[in-house]
Amino acid sequence: PAPESLRLSAKGLGDALPDACLRCLWVSLRFDLPYQRFPGVFGTIDRFIKNVVHNALDGTGRLPPWFPDIGRVASYERDLSYKRFRVWHEDLGVDLAGSPDDVFRMDDGSVHIVDYKTATLTRGQEKTLPIYEVQLNAYAYLAERIGLTPVRALSLIYMEPNGERDAGSDAGPALPFEARRVPVDLKPDVLIPPLLAAARRTFDLAGPPISKAGCEDCARLDALARGVLRA
DSSP: OOOOOEEEETTTGGGGSTTSOHHHHHHHHHOOOTTOOOOHHHHHHHHHHHHHHHHHHHHHSSOOTTSOOOOOEEEEOSOOOTTTSEEEETTTTEEEEOOOSEEEEETTSOEEEEEEEOSOOOHHHHTTHHHHHHHHHHHHHHHHHTTOOOEEEEEEEEEEEOTTSOOOBTTBOOOOEEEEEEEEOOOHHHHHHHHHHHHHHHHTOSSOOOOOTTOHHHHHHHHHHHHHHHO
């Protein structure tokens, strides 16, 4: 029989990295866990940033002056939906999809993919960079397969809150942000196919694999299971 189809998101593919916990990956692929909520304010901030960037490009043909230097942008992609950025892998039975934050067409005709992060780049954030590297390379992998070529650059744009600056007014408080670019290595054809295969193998396991030593999420899940069984 044909294998059960597996839907993967570009954002979640980093959970298949070799040093990740395979048990957590198996659980996330097999179950839609409760209590996983992304605060809506971050989505609101992302939309606001994109609107400011797009309005500047529409009005002046240039990125806003506060935007980090990524080169000369000619235009931006307007349809960044999951419906468009989707690729079906017949051999693996895997459906990979994602929705990039921004995809810019540069003056030289190349494509530059950007992901915005509302956070300060601390040591804690740096630990998540390998996951973000996978996410952006997954977007590049998808873009190239739906005809958005050639992808030549990937960037994380950290929108870092600066609470030290006094930006209040009679209208109310305002929180300034400073934009910081972190370039990401472009290697979709090297990075993404092995992760798709790893996710497929893990998904096909009849039961959960052994937890990675010291995995805090597994410890929390075990505590939750024990509490539910005692109830």
